[in-house]
Amino acid sequence: MSSKVEQLRAQLNERILVLDGGMGTMIQSYRLHEEDFRGERFADWPCDLKGNNDLLVLSKRR
Structure with missing residues (x-):
């Protein structure tokens, strides 16, 4: 095992x-x-969501 580990x-x-x-x-x-970024859950959200990476765990689940 390396010394760094x-x-x-x-x-x-x-x-x-x-x-x-x-x-x-x-x-x-x-x-x-x-x-x-929207997915089904945020399809009707009133503002832009592009770039809100935290939402991807809710809207782009795989």
Whole structure:
């Protein structure tokens, strides 16, 4: 096992770690449209939803 993995495990045993990544950038690569963000649940929502990536867990479930 690499020393970096060992260091990570040691830190996990002692504290809460927050891992952050470029998820929004990855989602943008799919070139989703307004309809993708709306789905059935938000079909009649009164404002634009495109770019609200958090909604995708509700509107674009797979």
